[in-house]
Amino acid sequence: MPPSIRNRIAVLRAERGLSRQQLADALDINVQTVGYLERGDYNPSLELAFRISEHFGLPLEAVFSRQPFAPMSSQLYRKEESA
């Protein structure tokens, strides 16, 4: 079984107040696929990964990672401290 790719889809979707159905409609995928992506049961193709990151207006590495994500808040504070 290939290692799971981590993603922030659930966080980003909640942040934007989107339901799974709305995101699925926007990406033209099945609503269950959104749930499986969020749960890590399905790794998207590169094409779908790009579509998702473009939908959220973020670079690919901000949405998907092979390593566990650090909390967004800690990343944000780190950025502010270095600025």
Next chain:
Amino acid sequence: MTDDLKNLAGEIRRRNIPPRYFAAQLKRGVPAQDIIAAWPVQPRPPHMDRIGSRRWRRRLVIATYGGWLLVALLSKLLGAGDQRFLIFPPVLLANALAAFILLSRRTFLNREVLAGDSGLDERLVQNRNRAFRLAFQVFVLVALAAWAVSVTLVHQPSDALLIYLGVALLGTTLPTVIWAWREPDPPEPEQPAT
């Protein structure tokens, strides 16, 4: 007054408010409308009904093939000449039909398995292709084994009929059954917006 009560009862049912909780809140002096307003409508997520839990689907698969196995064992116990054997083919067909209806109507998996690419996203296309690939491999093995058994060991038409029905059952249900077996539990329902 009666209409108000009817509406109230309808809202309690629609929002799935436990009657005990409702009564306890009323006793505390909370107005009925406030109790109802504080209890958001819980929509029944359609996807939960759609594919069902993995455990439920696996039980259905076991019942489908286990039914055939049970009939095959019973027929061997009864003996080929027994008139009661005649009841088994309809039982097997009814079993297969019930499984087919459940997999088609309850889960709609059969529709996805048989769909063209246009109706499916990339995950569903992958699932379908994987299910058909595995089904082909299993079916070829079983069909070859069944053929070998039928030409060497089977001397009774009743045994041949059982083998034929088993192969037919596999041939018609295998891709859907593989999909049903492997598909994970549906995603948890979303929390209603507050």
